Each structure stands twice: as structure tokens, then as C-alpha cells.
Amino acid sequence: MGESGKDRVRRWRPVALSSPQAPSVEELLRQVGRGDQAAFASLFDAVIGKVLGLASRVLRNPQLAEEVAQEVMVQVWRTAARFDAERGSGLAWVLTLTHRRAVDRVRAEQALTDRTERVAAMDAQVPHDQVAEAVSARLDREQVRRCLGRLTDLQREAVTLAYYEGYTYRQVAERLDAPLPTIKSRMRDGLIRMRDCLGVTMGERA
Amino acid sequence: MSGDIHTLAGAYALDAVDDLERTAFERHLAACETCRLEVAELRETAARLADDVPDNAALPAGLRERTLALAARTPQERVDSPTGRRLGGWRQWVAAAVVAAVAAAGSSAVTWALVDRNQPDRTVAEQTRRIAEVIGAPDARVFQGTIDGGGSATLVASAQRDQAVVVLRDLPSPGTGRAYQLWLIPTTGAARQAGLLPGGDTTATTVVGPLVDVQAFGVSNEPEAGSPAPTDVVALLPLE
Numbered sequence: 429m430g431e432s433g434k435d436r437v438r439r440w441r442p443v444a445l446s447s448p449q450a451p452s453v454e455e456l457l458r459q460v461g462r463g464d465q466a467a468f469a470s471l472f473d474a475v476i477g478k479v480l481g482l483a484s485r486v487l488r489n490p491q492l493a494e495e496v497a498q499e500v501m502v503q504v505w506r507t508a509a510r511f512d513a514e515r516g517s518g519l520a521w522v523l524t525l526t527h528r529r530a531v532d533r534v535r536a537e538q539a540l541t542d543r544t545e546r547v548a549a550m551d552a553q554v555p556h557d558q559v560a561e562a563v564s565a566r567l568d569r570e571q572v573r574r575c576l577g578r579l580t581d582l583q584r585e586a587v588t589l590a591y592y593e594g595y596t597y598r599q600v601a602e603r604l605d606a607p608l609p610t611i612k613s614r615m616r617d618g619l620i621r622m623r624d625c626l627g628v629t630m631g632e633r634a
Numbered sequence: 635m636s637g638d639i640h641t642l643a644g645a646y647a648l649d650a651v652d653d654l655e656r657t658a659f660e661r662h663l664a665a666c667e668t669c670r671l672e673v674a675e676l677r678e679t680a681a682r683l684a685d686d687v688p689d690n691a692a693l694p695a696g697l698r699e700r701t702l703a704l705a706a707r708t709p710q711e712r713v714d715s716p717t718g719r720r721l722g723g724w725r726q727w728v729a730a731a732v733v734a735a736v737a738a739a740g741s742s743a744v745t746w747a748l749v750d751r752n753q754p755d756r757t758v759a760e761q762t763r764r765i766a767e768v769i770g771a772p773d774a775r776v777f778q779g780t781i782d783g784g785g786s787a788t789l790v791a792s793a794q795r796d797q798a799v800v801v802l803r804d805l806p807s808p809g810t811g812r813a814y815q816l817w818l819i820p821t822t823g824a825a826r827q828a829g830l831l832p833g834g835d836t837t838a839t840t841v842v843g844p845l846v847d848v849q850a851f852g853v854s855n856e857p858e859a860g861s862p863a864p865t866d867v868v869a870l871l872p873l874e
């Protein structure tokens with residue numbers, strides 16, 4: 429401590445932050461892919477809130493959402509070895525399976541007509557126990573909202589009607605009274621703009 | 635619906651295609667590298683839309699037990715899987731930093747007890763709210779570093795909020811009767827003191843600001859009572 433301040437200056441170096449907490453979803457998926465049932469229980473606990481949340485949002489029906497969540501989690505167990513971290517994050521993989529199944533179920537039930545009025549009842553925010561979760565979830569949510577806000581109105585409507593309501597692009601086109609090719613390209617342009625805003629990149633380009 | 639099948643990538647990633655189109659597009663994907671990469675990224679993007687859906691905090695009774703039992707008797711597909719690589723990106727860094735920061739707060743209230751003349755005692759809830767505001771700011775940027783001898787620092791700065799969240803973890807002991815002091819270093823003029831850790835403390839989470847004209851964040855080792863100007867700078871983090 430005898431030296432002068434300037435001589436003692438040390439430069440910060442960039443470093444990757446390792447998670448201070450539980451193993452990542454990616455790591456759990458790798459273990460589940462090798463048949464590890466304890467890892468599957470941990471994975472279940474890590475993702476079930478989001479899986480149920482997304483299924484409930486699309487299906488607007490707690491009973492159906494629960495069924496879909498169970499199907500998705502068993503599908504995750506069955507096909508975990510297929511997960512490839514080069515092609516995306518573990519949570520995104522699970523949520524992609526969830527969305528696909530929820531949408532398939534919506535269309536199978538042909539329930540599109542009577543779901544709208546139930547929005548209010550299901551949308552109530554649930555308080556989180558964990559402050560940490562609340563803060564990082566809030567970070568994620570605000571980033572998504574900010575990026576959605578940067579889309580054109582038509583892009584945003586096309587993307588959100590498809591994702592949150594489970595509409596096909598044909599149904600979106602009818603609902604918005606816009607030509608099919610327009611809606612198709614707005615969905616793509618909108619997602620590309622979201623991708624750039626969120627900074628989503630695949631492994632080799634990160 | 636023939637020549638421009640590439641443009642279906644968005645609708646496909648949103649599951650907004652019917653079964654016939656899905657099959658056709660997946661056939662196309664098998665042959666088109668460009669679309670495969672685009673779809674992977676757009677799928678990842680679409681999954682982020684789930685962040686704006688509240689988690690289902692109330693787990694339906696029996697769901698966990700039923701699902702685990704069902705899985706236990708369901709055979710798994712076997713695939714030769716390549717060893718995966720983690721995705722990077724600043725968002726994951728921020729999330730990890732926040733978790734680290736708030737975990738530190740939860741484990742010890744002392745972590746919050748920065749002696750700062752400009753900021754009288756605040757409750758953890760109040761601090762957490764302020765931290766969330768900075769980190770949730772649209773322009774939040776992350777700066778990250780380690781110190782020789784151990785320890786790490788993360789700084790999440792928002793020019794819009796004019797504040798930064800600082801997370802110091804596991805610095806070396808400052809020595810008996812000494813403490814770490816935080817500084818905001820402007821482009822011109824003297825360093826502004828931004829907080830003083832309790833004597834001997836090596837971990838802290840706090841909010842510093844304002845950031846106007848600030849070009850670096852610094853940490854110095856000082857006598858326990860603090861110094862009007864840094865004397866023994868142990869770390870400097872450029873904010874650019």
C-alpha cells in the first residue's frame with residue numbers, strides 16, 4: 429500500500445459469470461438425456477412455472493394447461509438427448525415444445541371462439557417468492573415489452589396473435605383484414621426485429 | 635405459396651402454420667441451411683415472448699408426482715448428442731449478475747449497509763426496487779471484471795436512469811482498520827466518492843450515481859473512515 433495510486437491500478441478483465449445457483453437448464457437436460465431421474469425432478473422444478481404459465485396463456489384453461497404441461501414434461505424426458513445447445517438455450521427448447529403442443533391442443537379443441545372473454549381472469553399476476561427470480565424475470569419481461577414496442581403495429585399484432593393466441597397466419601390475416609403474404613412477411617420481419625433487439629444469436633455467432 | 639417458401643420461417647417459428655405447411659416447410663428446412671439458422675434464431679426469439687407471461691406459481695396438486703412417475707416408466711430416445719456449448723450474450727450476464735446481487739442481499743443484510751452520505755439507510759425492498767429499475771432500463775449495459783488476488787465486480791449502468799448497480803464479490807481483505815471505498819471518476823476533475831463499505835467488508839451491492847460525465851468506476855483501499863480522494867486504487871473499470 430506504500431506505492432502511489434496510479435502504480436497500483438489494476439485493469440478489469442472481462443470474465444464470464446458462472447451461475448451462483450443451481451445447475452443450468454442446459455446441464456440438467458444433458459443429465460436427463462442420460463436417464464438421470466433426479467436431474468429430471470430438478471428440471472421439472474426449474475421450468476414447470478414457465479411451462480404452465482405459457483400453456484395457460486395460450487389455452488386459457490387451467491385443466492387443459494395442466495394436461496399439456498404434463499405431456500410436455502414427459503416429452504422432455506423422452507427426447508432430452510435430442511436437445512442441442514448449439515441450436516439454442518435449454519429453456520427455449522422446452523418452451524418451443526410447450527408452445528407447439530398448446531397450439532395443437534387449441535386447434536384440436538377448436539376453442540378459439542370462446543377463449544377471449546376469459547383473458548382477464550387468467551392474466552392476474554402471481555407474486556414470486558424469490559426476490560431474485562422476481563428481479564430477473566422483470567428484467568426479461570421489460571426487455572421483451574421494449575422490443576415488442578419497437579415493431580410496427582402490424583408486425584406486433586401478427587406476432588402476438590400467433591404466439592399468445594395460437595392463431596395461424598391465415599386466421600391472423602382474416603382477423604386483421606390483411607393479405608396473406610403481408611401477414612406472412614410481417615411475422616418474419618417482426619421476429620427478425622425482435623431477434624436483433626433481444627440480441628438473440630446462435631452459439632457460433634455469439 | 636410456391637416460390638417464396640423461405641418467407642414462411644416467421645410463421646413456422648410462431649407455430650402459425652397448418653399441418654400441411656409445417657410438413658412442407660420442414661422438408662424445405664432439411665435442404666436449406668439459411669432457413670435452418672434463421673428458424674433456430676427465430677424460435678429462440680419466439681420463446682422469449684413467454685417472458686411476458688406470468689409464471690404459474692401455484693403448482694396443481696399431484697402434477698409433480700404424476701409427471702415424475704410417468705417419466706420413470708417412459709423409455710427414452712437415444713441419440714448421439716454432441717457436447718453442447720453455452721449461449722453467451724449480455725442478457726445472461728445481467729440475469730446472473732442480478733441473481734448474484736440479490737442472493738447476496740438475501741443472505742446478509744450487512745451487504746446493503748453501505749455507508750453513503752447521500753443515501754440514508756434503505757430497506758432491502760427499496761434497494762431491490764431501485765436495482766430492478768436500473769437493471770430493467772432499456773439502455774442498461776453490463777461491465778464485468780475480476781481483481782488480481784480474487785474477487786469480482788459487476789456493474790450494470792443505465793445512462794437513462796443516470797445510475798449503476800454495483801456488485802462486488804469476495805474482494806481480498808482490505809486489512810485491519812481499513813475499508814473499500816467506491817468512486818465515480820469523471821472525464822475531467824476529481825473522483826467523486828460513491829460509497830464506503832463497512833470496515834473489513836469484501837462484498838457489497840449498491841446503486842451509484844449520477845453517471846453524467848463519468849468515464850470509470852473505481853474501488854480503493856482506504857482507512858476505515860474513508861478518504862476525500864482515493865489514495866490506494868485497487869481496481870478501475872472503464873465505462874465504455
Ligand SMILES: [Zn+2]
Nearest residue numbers: 640666668669
Ligand atoms: Zn430456405
